[in-house]
Amino acid sequence: MRRTRARIRTQVLPQLENDFSPQIVRRLGELARLAREEEIFWNELVEERYRACIQRQGNQFAVRIHDLLSGPGQRGTSNEGEPAQAAPAASYWLPLTERLIRRLYEEVKGDRRGLSSQNVVEVIRLASESPSGRRVQLPDGITVDRNFGFLNFSRVEANERAQSRKGPSVHAFTYRYEVTLQTNGTTTVSVPELRSCFRLKVIDWPQGESETKRGTEALDADLLGAPLILRNWRPGDAYRPVGRSSTRKLKEMFRTLRAPGRERETWPVLESGGRVIWTRGMPPAEEFCAKKTTRAGVLIEEIKL
Secondary structure (H helix, E strand, O other): OOOHHHHHHHHHHHHHHHHOOOOHHHHHHHHHHHHHHHHHHHHHHHHHHHHHHEEEEOOEEEEEHHHHHOOOOOOOEOOOOOEOOOOHHHOOOHHHHHHHHHHHHHHHHOOOOOOOHHHHHHHHHHHHHOOOOOEEEEHHHEEEEEEOOEEEEEEOOHHHHHHHHHOOOOOOOOOEEEEOOOOOEEEEEEEHHHOEEEEEEEEEOOOOHHHHHHHHHOEEHHHOOOOEEEEEOOOOOEEOEOOOOOOEEHHHHHHHHOOOHHHHHHOEEEEEOOEEEEEOOOOOEHHHEOOOOOOEEEEEEEEEO
16 A cells, blocks of 8 residues: 555545545546547647647757747748747647647657756747847756757756856856968868868969859968958957948857857957958958959858867
């Protein structure tokens, strides 16, 4: 009688049969059968929705907010180009939303232990109410970041969590590497902070046919002055991209590029003589880009380690 199951069978059920209904055991068995059938249905629907909506990028799992908050076949975009949001509290698909969040948590962590119903509510609130750049911290180092019309689920390693508990460090997101270009050839700069290396290739200009499509991304080697520095983004960084008539702040360009907020502090920037001339994923500076009069061009390539 130490086991709960035994006490229910020998004490509770007979009491229910005597006081309420002689058919209570049969009816509870029928209820259990219906519950099993419902659970099979939900599991199949969640897996189908998961396969249709979840995008994996390395150790990150992304889902469109509209897909998370709505049911199959419901589409729509807002005037700003972001997915239109459903009202989760009034949605018929709220049970599917909750199960999909638990499924994403399980995929990232390996199991669902530790995830509470309140955690699920916080993720739904992040999707339906919060602006881009906000984050929800779930148990066991699982984070959910809102990046415009998407939620990104990922796991923060234990050493990173320990560092965050100690508080921010002024050196946590800082790196700076001086670059010495080869006269003709490739210079490689390793950046452990990004787990990447950058290859700066000096080529004769005009570029060959194989590089024609990349011409607008090349820099003019003769215009680059010392010191040439590869570093992380800093608040206030700005330059005039190719084709633009005015200077733009990188902070504004991040929004256009939809760069994830958590990656912006480590975003690579190349400066020449104290001026920003290039940054990842964006056109180079107009004053330093390769033109028809260029004798030697510089192409920059990032390679993940």
